[in-house]
Amino acid sequence: MGTRCEGLRDSLSPIAYYEEYSHFRLDCLKIDDNKELSMSANEDLAKERARCDFNVSEITNILDGGIERTKQRKKIESIALSNGKCCDVTPEETLGPKERYENAIRKSCLYTKIVKDQVLTLTGLEVLGSNSSVLRRTADAFFKDISPFLLHLGMFVPTIMGQGTPEQQSYWLPRALDFQIIGTYAQTELGHGTFIRGLETTATYDPDTEEFVIHSPRLTSYKWWAGGLGKTSNYCIVVAQLYTQGKCYGIHPFIVQIRDEDTHMPLPGVRVGEIGPRMGFNTADNGFLGFDHYRIPRNHMLMKNSQVLKDGTYVKVASHSKLTYGTMVFVRVMLVNEVAFNLAKAATIAVRYSAVRRQSEKISGEPEPQIIDYVTQQHKLFVCIATAHALQLSSNWLWKTFSAVLADMRGGNTENLPELHALSSCLKALSTSDSAALIEQCRLACGGHGYMLSSNLPLLYSFVTATRTYEGDYTVLLLQTARFLIKAWEQAESGNPVTPTVSYMEEAVVGNKYKWNGSAEGIIKAAYYVAAGKISSSVTSIRKRMKNGKAFEDAWELTGVQLVAAAEAHCRAVICDVYRKETVRLTANSSPNVKTVMDQLNMLYLSHWALERTGDLLRYTSTTEDDIISCQQRYEELLAAIRPNAVGLVDAFDFPDEILQSTLGAYDGRVYERLMEEALKSPLNAEPVNRSFHQYLKPLMQGKL
Ligand SMILES: CC(C)(COP(=O)(O)OP(=O)(O)OC[C@H]1O[C@@H](n2cnc3c(N)ncnc32)[C@H](O)[C@@H]1OP(=O)(O)O)[C@@H](O)C(=O)NCCC(=O)NCCSC(=O)CCCC(=O)O
């Protein structure tokens, strides 16, 4: 799609490139008196950029986390992109399943070599943590779908870092970071994904040989889903029920070799394969894995948090029982950033396309307007830009919280872990759910062309909608947060101190109703009061049910719908609050116009959610109908104010075309030309007549079938 791809067709295309029919393709590109399709940039987009009134790179720097971070990101992107082999001449979605996988492996190896040889030396390991979005962005220039190596750096390495002893880390990490071995994270089984205490794979210690025997007792205990497991990985983290000295100690992580390092054949006692076509992730060879009394050395159990001694004695090292769940918390934190980035991509595509696309008549006889000039289109799109900002800034804040709690835990203090778990759970749930819904909104905002795979919106959606499920399902994680909130409410009721993110409860338990005022701070406070109201209602329901004879577990279960809504409201208030505070902080020294447009976006987000939750505001605060009317009016004014800067705002996300990979969203706005260019790459256009005509159509049409 990008110019860098030209000339690569022979070396890159896994299917033969149909030179003999090239005249057919070239003919299609010649229209209107033999004029070739325009190569010049779209004029409307150029005008949009001319009317943008703020310094685009200032916002880019804010989103990147400072000018130095922007420079580093651009450097890494240019290293990767200048390699030139990042994209395919034949769109990967037109390949068969095997070719797609093989092509994904080819690109993963190319990309890995670049990361190993050039990126890691430039950035160090921070690129796997606080600055991981740089790698993630760059990877998207190589993969439209998902790399089979995603889980290697995403979960295999982090689990060794988080759950291995220093000796285990020094043995495994150099090999893993050098890609001498490739690993994944196999926790979920056919029968259990959410309820991990119910996992069935066993790891039984045998003191005679000082080995663990890994076994899958039945079909439902087969590992299922792990990315890169089917064909790519030769090692994996297996989460299994640990048995020693006749007793089960619950789930623990083990490093298990599953394939021979030389031949790549599955080892005896290992049954491994790919799980079949999926809604997305089709290049990620998600796999299944079963064991038949398969033996691994004792020291392949990751022993930072608990150990099994040579004689089989079990020793608990960690001060908190849930530290085995640490990798999941880490990935949930990372996911907030991941989906913010993908939403920013979708918003860029849909906003640029909406500036290029003209449709219908506002006033009879006048030229067709750009669709971005319809207020309903602005309503669909501007909240996507604002949400991408809100999630990006919330993710930075969550990362800082995570790092602080991690530092405490290194010193043996796990006091803040429950709050981190509650926060990371609800932020993961809401960010993935909002992003999936808004990416779909972007696709719908692009009409029919948004349905084209070449727009990249369907693939973005299929990827992000999976994030709502994996690493903890939406509902399940919100119920985890609700558990924390109910306890905090009870503490606040009894006058005990509560942790910072729920400090609003101390005021709310008194029972006053909050009087609405339309300022940013007022809307945020109202959002906290809505959360408090919902938590209070849930507590009342649980107590009422218990008074009527229900056990706590039953009362909790029957109140589940309210509890999920309460956790959602709490998380929304936290996002609104963090987004506001971070916007004010980060723009303190910005130029006036940047300050203004960032403030407008922030107010748009706050007003949007106030209007989405009108019923809650009327129920749980003293908001009146007049207040809602003025909020609606302010929201519509904000749409108009943001309109001239909309293209500038998505340009500030600073996605090179190679990363965006979209016919509708490229910087130059050559939407129709790119759609046609991509269409002509379809294998069906490789020949003027398909053989099925002779085989089936002709006999049918001639009555000879
Ligand atoms: C739902 C739960 C949390 C339930 O766990 P449980 O042991 O039954 O716990 P419970 O009785 O409900 O609660 C007991 C207690 O444990 C706490 N807790 C639960 N999780 C954590 C945590 N991570 N950190 C710190 N604390 C945690 C809870 O808050 C409870 O605390 P409490 O008793 O209330 O004080 C758990 O089973 C879970 O996390 N399930 C989700 C499974 C999941 O996320 N799987 C990920 C698989 S890997 C993957 O999807 C990778 C995809 C990546 C890719 O492709 O890119």
Ligand SMILES: Cc1cc2nc3c(=O)[nH]c(=O)nc-3n(C[C@H](O)[C@H](O)[C@H](O)COP(=O)(O)OP(=O)(O)OC[C@H]3O[C@@H](n4cnc5c(N)ncnc54)[C@H](O)[C@@H]3O)c2cc1C
């Ligand atoms: C693309 C993709 C990649 C994945 N990659 C990996 C991987 O690399 N490694 C790995 O180990 N796993 C992986 N997974 C598995 C993933 O983590 C699980 O699918 C996820 O945690 C959800 O668990 P589940 O499938 O058991 O859903 P279920 O728990 O069966 O959920 C089904 C429904 O039941 C509801 N439900 C379940 N429990 C409760 C409850 N307690 N209260 C209320 N409602 C409940 C859920 O809300 C949901 O609506 C992947 C999954 C996908 C889709």
